[in-house]
Amino acid sequence: xxxxxxxxxxxxxxxxxxELSARAVASRLGVELVDIEEFACCGFPLEASDETGCLLLGxxxxxxxxxxxxxxxxxxxxxxxxxxxxAYHLDHDRNLKxxxxxxxxxxxxxxEGPVKVKHFARVLLEDVGLxxxxxxxxxxxxxxxxxxxxxxxxxxxxxxxxxxxxxxDAQTLERILEAVGVENVQYRRKKDCCxxxxxxxDEEVALKVAEEKLRNVREVGAxxxxxxxxxxxxxxxxxQKGIEAKSGDEFNTPVLYLPQILGLAMxxxxxxxxxxxxxxxxxxxxxxxxxxxxx
Amino acid sequence: xRKFALRDVDPDFIKELEASEFFGAFRGCYACGTCxxxxxxxxxxxSYNPLRIMRMLVFGMREELLKGEMIWLCSDCxxxxxxxxxxxxxxxxxxxxxxxxxxxxxxxxxxxxxxxLLKDQGKIYIIDEFDNKKRSKVGLxxxxxxxxxxxxxxxxxxx
Numbered sequence: 001x002x003x004x005x006x007x008x009x010x011x012x013x014x015x016x017x018x019e020l021s022a023r024a025v026a027s028r029l030g031v032e033l034v035d036i037e038e039f040a041c042c043g044f045p046l047e048a049s050d051e052t053g054c055l056l057l058g059x060x061x062x063x064x065x066x067x068x069x070x071x072x073x074x075x076x077x078x079x080x081x082x083x084x085x086x087a088y089h090l091d092h093d094r095n096l097k098x099x100x101x102x103x104x105x106x107x108x109x110x111x112e113g114p115v116k117v118k119h120f121a122r123v124l125l126e127d128v129g130l131x132x133x134x135x136x137x138x139x140x141x142x143x144x145x146x147x148x149x150x151x152x153x154x155x156x157x158x159x160x161x162x163x164x165x166x167x168x169d170a171q172t173l174e175r176i177l178e179a180v181g182v183e184n185v186q187y188r189r190k191k192d193c194c195x196x197x198x199x200x201x202d203e204e205v206a207l208k209v210a211e212e213k214l215r216n217v218r219e220v221g222a223x224x225x226x227x228x229x230x231x232x233x234x235x236x237x238x239x240q241k242g243i244e245a246k247s248g249d250e251f252n253t254p255v256l257y258l259p260q261i262l263g264l265a266m267x268x269x270x271x272x273x274x275x276x277x278x279x280x281x282x283x284x285x286x287x288x289x290x291x292x293x294x295x
Numbered sequence: 296x297r298k299f300a301l302r303d304v305d306p307d308f309i310k311e312l313e314a315s316e317f318f319g320a321f322r323g324c325y326a327c328g329t330c331x332x333x334x335x336x337x338x339x340x341x342s343y344n345p346l347r348i349m350r351m352l353v354f355g356m357r358e359e360l361l362k363g364e365m366i367w368l369c370s371d372c373x374x375x376x377x378x379x380x381x382x383x384x385x386x387x388x389x390x391x392x393x394x395x396x397x398x399x400x401x402x403x404x405x406x407x408x409x410x411x412l413l414k415d416q417g418k419i420y421i422i423d424e425f426d427n428k429k430r431s432k433v434g435l436x437x438x439x440x441x442x443x444x445x446x447x448x449x450x451x452x453x454x
Contacts, residue, residue, distance in 0.1 A: 012430065012438055013420035020433060040417040040442025045409040048371075048393040049402055053449055057413070060448050106451035107444060156373035157386065167377050192335040193372035200405030201367045208339040209370070274433070 001127050003073035003118070004065040005033035006083065009041050011075055015230040017274025021259035022075050022120055024272050028136055029128045033073060036064050042079040043086065058086030059100045062117075063109040071116040073123050077229035080119040081153030081160070087117055088160040119154055121228050121258055122164055125172050130179040138267035140292045141181040144285070146261065147222035148173045148184060149213065151232045152193050167191070173258060177226060180265035188216040196231035210235040211243045214251045223285055224254040226261055233257065237279045254282045264289060305357040312352065315391050323381035324349050330375035330385055336368055343368040345375045345385055348392070361396045367403050369393075414449050417442025 011019050026033050043057035061083060065072045074080035090097045091114045101110050118126070124133065155167040165172040170191070174184040195209030214236060217225055225236055237255035244250055255278065263273040264286070275282045312321075330345040331337050337344055343365060351360050360366060369389045376386040396402065402410075412419050418441060422430075427437045 007438075009419035012422060012435075013426060016430065016433065016435065019435060023435075035436050037439055038442075038444050040445030041413055041419060045406075045419060046413060047390055048367075049397040049406050049410050051391070051394050053413075053452065056448055056452060057445055060444060064444075103448065103452050107447050152370075152372040152374075156377055157384075158377060167373075189335075191374070193370045193374065195335070195370060197372075198336060198368060198370045200409070201364075201403040202340075205336060205340045205343075205368060206370075209335050212335075212339065271433070 002032040004070040006074040008076045008079040010230045017277040018257045020274040021263045025259040042082040044078045044082040062115045077153040083117040145223045146226040147217040148226045151229045187220045194232040194235040304355040308355040308357040333374045333378045417445030
């Protein structure tokens with residue numbers, strides 16, 4: 001199991017907790033993640049304003065992986081979606097590929113394809129497998145109630161994702177948590193967006209979308225949220241205090257990345273998982289797990 | 296929405312869109328409203344309405360769509376597209392409309408800022424010395440400051 005690790009823009013600068021925990025968990029599970037320094041933006045921020053530029057950036061990143069003979073594992077859902085979508089269109093449309101390659105030749109690159117792109121969680125599920133994950137559990141997380149937020153681009157648009165999960169009834173992230181003993185709690189409007197992309201155009205609307213979700217999660221008494229995208233984390237974790245101040249409501253809901261929860265089950269300490277970098281404190285949650293290490 | 300007269304519509308708008316690969320499926324829309332019913336943005340701001348965008352397309356309301364703010368409120372969550380019983384690629388269409396609006400200089404400052412950042416840096420956030428120090432302190436590999444290849448590519452494209 002060897003993949004080129006695609007970090008994108010946000011994670012190395014703003015979500016080192018996600019990067020740390022994902023690398024730790026991957027290494028424990030025998031997934032080799034290769035860093036490619038030249039990887040740049042996936043193209044997603046250009047999708048709305050410069051479709052061609054977006055496609056070119058995506059294609060360039062695919063080329064970089066292809067040159068190394070590797071497929072891509074992305075941590076960010078927007079990156080995973082954008083690169084998967086780019087590969088999908090290039091691999092399905094020869095004329096488009098030819099056009100893109102004309103531009104790429106300007107920097108000495110050509111995309112042959114196909115290059116497979118997978119989100120980190122999908123790699124865990126399809127390449128590592130639940131049995132192997134169960135096999136490295138060192139600490140019982142039984143009793144920990146997590147509300148999973150799938151977010152949007154991890155699953156959608158579904159036409160690019162070969163049915164690896166069902167956006168109408170997503171299961172994959174919860175199946176992974178279940179494997180380490182976590183109790184998955186269900187809440188209203190679980191499928192809704194975090195609001196993140198609207199932040200650029202209307203902050204009030206964006207924060208209201210996130211606020212509604214935080215409220216629905218609190219309603220069912222979840223100990224934490226579980227997610228797999230730095231933008232979703234920004235909305236629920238980094239912005240939680242601000243949402244509380246604005247709404248006069250208190251949530252105090254820890255927001256963990258999937259590999260942070262898995263890492264706890266594997267016995268990593270808080271710094272190895274970057275839990276000290278989370279905005280909403282996770283200490284209370286961690287204290288409930290103390291003394292649960294299996295011999 | 297303000298009142299508008301039939302003389303304000305652009306019957307050629309649909310022809311222009313037909314050049315886009317998403318348009319074929321769009322003809323299936325029978326205005327059932329499933330898109331708007333599931334929209335998380337519509338729930339907190341009812342002035343945003345994906346069904347209305349689809350109808351405005353049919354009526355050729357080019358100016359209203361491309362000069363207005365509505366399309367930019369789409370969160371790109373794909374809920375409408377996944378729920379559509381006629382498999383209209385609503386989100387992809389709205390994304391394409393945002394591109395057309397950009398060409399008419401209707402682009403929110405946040406989006407244009409990101410566009411400029413990518414042209415200048417090849418990534419949204421620069422990884423400066425301080426960032427790399429913080430990274431190496433926790434055992435993460437250093438990264439180059441900018442995406443040089445990406446910058447070159449975007450430049451090559453313009454010339």
